[in-house]
Amino acid sequence: MSIQGKNILYTGAAGGLGLPATLHFLRAGATVLAVDHDAGKLAALSAAADGIRGGRLVTLQADLSDLEGFRMGLAEQAEALGGLDVVINNAAIYPSKPFQEYSIADHQAVQRVNVDAGIVAVQVALPTMRAQGWGRIINIASITFYGGWANLSPYVASKGALVGLTRAWAREFGAHGITVNALSPGAFPTDAEKIHPDPEGYTRFVLDHQSVKRRGDPADIAAALAFLASDAAGFISGQVLNVDGGWVMQ
Ligand SMILES: NC(=O)c1ccc[n+]([C@@H]2O[C@H](COP(=O)([O-])OP(=O)(O)OC[C@H]3O[C@@H](n4cnc5c(N)ncnc54)[C@H](O)[C@@H]3O)[C@@H](O)[C@H]2O)c1
Numbered sequence: 001m002s003i004q005g006k007n008i009l010y011t012g013a014a015g016g017l018g019l020p021a022t023l024h025f026l027r028a029g030a031t032v033l034a035v036d037h038d039a040g041k042l043a044a045l046s047a048a049a050d051g052i053r054g055g056r057l058v059t060l061q062a063d064l065s066d067l068e069g070f071r072m073g074l075a076e077q078a079e080a081l082g083g084l085d086v087v088i089n090n091a092a093i094y095p096s097k098p099f100q101e102y103s104i105a106d107h108q109a110v111q112r113v114n115v116d117a118g119i120v121a122v123q124v125a126l127p128t129m130r131a132q133g134w135g136r137i138i139n140i141a142s143i144t145f146y147g148g149w150a151n152l153s154p155y156v157a158s159k160g161a162l163v164g165l166t167r168a169w170a171r172e173f174g175a176h177g178i179t180v181n182a183l184s185p186g187a188f189p190t191d192a193e194k195i196h197p198d199p200e201g202y203t204r205f206v207l208d209h210q211s212v213k214r215r216g217d218p219a220d221i222a223a224a225l226a227f228l229a230s231d232a233a234g235f236i237s238g239q240v241l242n243v244d245g246g247w248v249m250q
Helices: 018-027 039-049 067-081 104-132 153-176 191-195 199-209 218-228
Strands: 007-011 031-036 056-061 086-089 135-140 178-185 240-243
Touching (some): 007 067, 007 104, 018 031, 018 039, 018 056, 031 067, 135 153
Parallel strands (some): 007 031, 086 135, 135 178
16 A cells, blocks of 8 residues: 655645645655645644655645646646646635625635635646556545534535535546545544634534544544555545544445
8 A cells, every 4th residue: 555656746735634644645755745825834844744754745835726826836846746646635725604694705715725726736637647547636525515514605515516526537537547536534623623612512522423432633534545545545436535433424
């Protein structure tokens, strides 16, 4: 189950789930092109990666909402690396307020970062993947897509779009040796959760819903991503893998 030597694009790589997964891939000998718009968090990622032997970290500071700027920066980096083998569309924004308070522009801003930037990433990566007859695309979905959380309508819609694209791309790219899957995290205790007014109550709520009675760890996401990116997952495509401690069951 090796990802050694693979070139992995990871958007939002400096975030709560992205940073530990990026370190996991580096330890496994992959090259990670880590994209994020937050210079401070990218610097923290570089510092954390310092000293890891085997893999290689390349950072690209880019604002994904500038789709054409992202396309140009990514194309340049991808060419320098000799192409991308794995694309992980992970970056996301998640504003929260009642539906009526969102403007159309609010919706479009979330779609641009959470979905459209992923389309750009796949458009840049696809020629190499097709030429080599091997590729892995992993879209990060969310447990919120299954219902249960209010006030997140643009975010939930964006995750639905990613699940739809996962199926459409899986069908379209499969003949070229490219698999496309979504990974749906459950509720992980990252920074986004710290704004919760009742952290202990929220943890109780999460554990009540999970089958596995511990909180998720970013390492759980990293392990599942590494599997989906490997040869071992070559016969799995168009699926949503729920990494949520046995919360959602399909
Ligand atoms: N943490 C959870 O419990 C949880 C649950 C369900 C789904 N998810 C999904 O997992 C993924 C990672 O979540 P996370 O918890 O690491 O979130 P996070 O907010 O910690 O990380 C997201 C990263 O994306 C970057 N980003 C945001 N907007 C950007 C832009 N315009 N340009 C470039 N970079 C941008 C941020 O700087 C950040 O580093 C997301 O897709 C999220 O929807 C997370």
